[in-house]
Amino acid sequence: MELNVKDLSVSLGGTPIVNGISLQVREKKFVGLLGPNGCGKSTLLKSIYKVIKPDAGQAHLSDTDLLKSSPKAVARKMGVVGQFNDLSFDFTVREMVAMGRTPHKKLLDSDNAEDSRIVDEAVRKVGLEPYASRSYLTLSGGEKQRVILARSLAQQPQFLVLDEPTNHLDVKYQLQILNIVRSLDIGVLAALHDLSLAAKYCDYLYLIKKGRVVAHGVPKAVLTRERIAEVFEVDCEIYEIPVTGGLGIAYLSAHERDAAGQT
Amino acid sequence: MSNLQAQAMRPGFDRALVTTRYGFWFVQLILAVIAIVSIGIAVSIGQVHIPLGDSFRILIYKLSGIEIGDIPSLLQGQGANIIWNIRFPRVLLALLIGAGLSLCGSIMQAAVQNPLADPYILGVSSGATLGATFAILIGFGSIGFLSQMGVAFGAFVGAFGAAMIVMVLAGLGGKMSSVKLVLSGMVVNALCTAFANFIIYVANNTDGIRTVTFWTMGSLAAAKWDKLPLVAIVMGLAMLFFLLQPRILNAMLMGDEAAVTLGVNLSAYRRLYLLLTAIITGVLVASCGMIGFVGLIIPHLIRGLVGSDHRRFLPTAVWIGGIFLVWTDLLARVLIPKVELPIGIVTALIGGPLFMYMLIKKGYNFGGK
Numbered sequence: 116m117e118l119n120v121k122d123l124s125v126s127l128g129g130t131p132i133v134n135g136i137s138l139q140v141r142e143k144k145f146v147g148l149l150g151p152n153g154c155g156k157s158t159l160l161k162s163i164y165k166v167i168k169p170d171a172g173q174a175h176l177s178d179t180d181l182l183k184s185s186p187k188a189v190a191r192k193m194g195v196v197g198q199f200n201d202l203s204f205d206f207t208v209r210e211m212v213a214m215g216r217t218p219h220k221k222l223l224d225s226d227n228a229e230d231s232r233i234v235d236e237a238v239r240k241v242g243l244e245p246y247a248s249r250s251y252l253t254l255s256g257g258e259k260q261r262v263i264l265a266r267s268l269a270q271q272p273q274f275l276v277l278d279e280p281t282n283h284l285d286v287k288y289q290l291q292i293l294n295i296v297r298s299l300d301i302g303v304l305a306a307l308h309d310l311s312l313a314a315k316y317c318d319y320l321y322l323i324k325k326g327r328v329v330a331h332g333v334p335k336a337v338l339t340r341e342r343i344a345e346v347f348e349v350d351c352e353i354y355e356i357p358v359t360g361g362l363g364i365a366y367l368s369a370h371e372r373d374a375a376g377q378t
Numbered sequence: 379m380s381n382l383q384a385q386a387m388r389p390g391f392d393r394a395l396v397t398t399r400y401g402f403w404f405v406q407l408i409l410a411v412i413a414i415v416s417i418g419i420a421v422s423i424g425q426v427h428i429p430l431g432d433s434f435r436i437l438i439y440k441l442s443g444i445e446i447g448d449i450p451s452l453l454q455g456q457g458a459n460i461i462w463n464i465r466f467p468r469v470l471l472a473l474l475i476g477a478g479l480s481l482c483g484s485i486m487q488a489a490v491q492n493p494l495a496d497p498y499i500l501g502v503s504s505g506a507t508l509g510a511t512f513a514i515l516i517g518f519g520s521i522g523f524l525s526q527m528g529v530a531f532g533a534f535v536g537a538f539g540a541a542m543i544v545m546v547l548a549g550l551g552g553k554m555s556s557v558k559l560v561l562s563g564m565v566v567n568a569l570c571t572a573f574a575n576f577i578i579y580v581a582n583n584t585d586g587i588r589t590v591t592f593w594t595m596g597s598l599a600a601a602k603w604d605k606l607p608l609v610a611i612v613m614g615l616a617m618l619f620f621l622l623q624p625r626i627l628n629a630m631l632m633g634d635e636a637a638v639t640l641g642v643n644l645s646a647y648r649r650l651y652l653l654l655t656a657i658i659t660g661v662l663v664a665s666c667g668m669i670g671f672v673g674l675i676i677p678h679l680i681r682g683l684v685g686s687d688h689r690r691f692l693p694t695a696v697w698i699g700g701i702f703l704v705w706t707d708l709l710a711r712v713l714i715p716k717v718e719l720p721i722g723i724v725t726a727l728i729g730g731p732l733f734m735y736m737l738i739k740k741g742y743n744f745g746g747k
Contacts, residue, residue, distance in 0.1 A: 166639075186641045190639060204681070
């Protein structure tokens, strides 16, 4: 499944938030959206997963027109892990995950053995088997996020949209969630806030500022000192991580920069 | 085991009985039996006490024609008439109304994603009160059939009209959010109450005011056979419809955004559910006045016992709601000898403390955080 977004523009309450963004996620690639708070990356994702109606532009997932298809048709192909996971009602973990089967079911269908197997598999993949009959509201933030991930896995998606999936989580759970997603081997579009994690996990990055794409490319090409200064308004040094050869980012404060004797 | 662990374990333990398929049907069967026994007991007890065995024999004979023992002599006594023409329709109406209020409460809670919603939240209660007050104190004059239908018609129109205004208000400016629904409900409630009070104030009609007061406290005393079919048909269709929607109702509880990502077009379903609930509640209110607490307390109680999954929750809540109202109506009839209490008083007297108990009991947190 390939995601193609073309000239998408979204405004909320008359204010333009996303200004003609085009992007592409190729077959089985993990693509990251980076940008400061309020740059429009969440809004962009929301219009892709049909919560917000864009003013103009197109979004296709392979042959499916995301903007014109029914939510149900889209939900059969695309799973979403968002930031909206507060519930007012209590469910067990397994019940939550089983809701991922909703788009595959007709009005009178009941859950069959196959659904049950898919749900068990999803629970197992996120490592929550011991919690299956626990109540969702008693779980920690990281566990809740894994339940939501499992729910979208139960949709058997061929594409995954993640909106800051690791927000508020401990490092351990951030890595765990991204490792699970990486291991699925499907196309992923993820808004991320941690630049180092984005560099580590993403195949390709889009850097967004004020609703526009400022730069895109592989992490090493996009995450430069100058760009990070321009987009995020912080000073940093980029280095190669000795053990992995990966990309490391060290943020510098003004006096550290002075002490280093450079400007 | 720590307190937190104990809480976490509880739902799994409590739900064990109903989580399996056979367990679910077993529970439904038991509830059906309890409902039948409750009906039998409720028709036997009253100002005139009729032995339980006789009541069942009369009901069975009337319903199926099967004679158990000496039916002709039973039918000649006054018991048969009381049971068949007065108490049985009333008990059936109680069962239907209780089931309906519980159903509507459950649907409203899902539709506005707030576990504190009840069937009357969309301004239905005060709209109905306004309509009934208008019918009682001013009347529809000589407009033919309207004057005959009177209070019931006024209540239905008031309830339905108020709910429509709330939905339109909440839908203004794009998305109909649950917060907007609840707030619009409050505004319309305040307006309708003001109008109703205004009518009461200027009417200066002591008898009429007394009638209005009794109406707002709810009563099943007017139950007759010819009133039942409408309520029964509406409730039958409503239950059939909503019992087939558990997936969508479940997705609703996940919240607006999550529901869309699960493929449920929430705003369309929400509109439909609110519209249907407004019609059903309007019919219920028109046939028995205002009966509070049932639509709030029963769904809460059942969620605490079987969880929020509508596949198990909804049928169970419907049964218990019906059974609960059969017993409260019985209490309303017999609590004080020779006096019939408005049923709203009894539901509040039972429902209030029950609610307090649930607040105090730590295992259930009303879905709060």
